[in-house]
């Protein structure tokens with residue numbers, strides 16, 4: 092018999108959850124223009140919108156807030172953070188930022204020139220937006236399998252080395268300021284990159300004198316998959332895997348709100364002293380002194396500890412297993428999800444879930460809205476709406492993947508919560524033909540998914556055909 096494992100922590104403080112009834116949820120959804128980003132937190136029962144900044148901190152981290160050094164310059168807490176980054180990730184230089192996109196802004200401004208190309212293993216919204224803002228074109232170099240939601244592959248985030256070499260040859264290495272490698276790949280479903288692939292990318296880029304910069308946001312989850320799936324790493328500690336992963340890069344941007352286990356924070360790190368000196372100049376303009384970068388001393392103190400805590404083998408095994416616990420229940424019920432289950436979220440394939448809707452009828456947006464209506468569980472659209480428009484033609488991008496993301500915050504929910512989520516989605520799947528499409532009524536010019544508003548396409552203005560059959564805690 093397989094022995095079960097439990098959360099590697101016990102609960103010291105609790106936050107009561109609110110539960111609205113069906114009519115209250117319907118009203119909240121209408122007020123939010125059918126966009127789950129616009130629903131108030133007090134109207135949400137289980138919040139799976141994002142794993143970003145939603146982590147539960149440990150008692151050690153809460154304790155550390157009290158010793159945060161709030162000095163404007165030379166804060167002791169900054170030295171703790173710098174030490175943690177150097178020790179766990181191995182870079183020589185660190186610049187703190189208020190969150191990941193602060194680091195993306197600095198990196199893009201420093202390295203990109205108008206007309207450049209930035210190859211990456213699938214785009215991420217904020218990362219690509221900063222690259223484009225500085226005049227670059229993003230080029231997708233992920234393996235084809237990364238775009239196939241149903242295909243099982245252990246490292247779906249891998250770079251297709253021949254695609255990368257082709258871009259380098261066609262554009263010329265001088266037009267490529269750096270290659271951006273996300274570990275793991277958020278929009279592909281939290282899919283990892285293998286150590287071998289990281290090594291190969293670095294070797295190829297070194298031959299052409301091109302820097303490799305990681306988007307290290309979920310690097311510990313990536314390390315876990317290497318330990319679990321890649322030959323030769325089963326007995327290697329997560330800490331050692333991380334060190335090796337980072338040795339195949341020249342620097343990284345980090346959103347500390349994920350794998351650094353904090354509610355706010357980020358950094359830019361690198362090995363090149365010249366880039367560091369320029370970064371230190373630029374950070375003053377956008378974030379603050381290089382010894383706080385938009386963070387309070389207590390934020391940096393908590394992030395330093397979070398970096399150590401996250402590199403613990405038991406912590407990360409439980410984290411990924413909890414995501415899988417939810418995903419496997421859905422798979423067993425025949426629900427179409429991205430496979431294999433990734434590190435931070437379960438992604439529903441909205442096109443397969445709602446085959447009666449065309450992509451222009453926004454199946455993922457509609458499904459996210461329907462899930463909220465059914466159970467108060469908040470998820471996020473990752474498809475047509477998120478992909479935005481082509482910056483040259485103005486046409487809507489039509490991503491292959493039309494997904495709803497159920498993102499699991501770190502150390503926040505128990506597996507009972509996962510059961511409630513699974514029940515809601517299984518119930519919805521049984522009456523999926525009643526879920527209608529949506530149309531956009533307000534489209535913001537940048538990163539439209541955050542603030543867009545929608546309305547049901549059905550003449551009666553309802554999202555679900557037969558609302559009487561709603562099942563959960565109405």
Ligand SMILES: Cc1ncc(COP(=O)(O)O)c(C=O)c1O
Nearest residue numbers: 190191192215217277306308346
């Ligand atoms: C893969 C990835 N990169 C970058 C970012 C940007 O980080 P932040 O939200 O901290 O600005 C995020 C989340 O937003 C992310 O998931």
Ligand SMILES: N[C@@H](Cc1ccc(O)cc1)C(=O)O
Nearest residue numbers: 140141142143216217277498
């Ligand atoms: N990075 C966070 C927050 C975020 C969400 C969507 C975005 O497009 C940008 C940022 C996440 O993936 O959840």
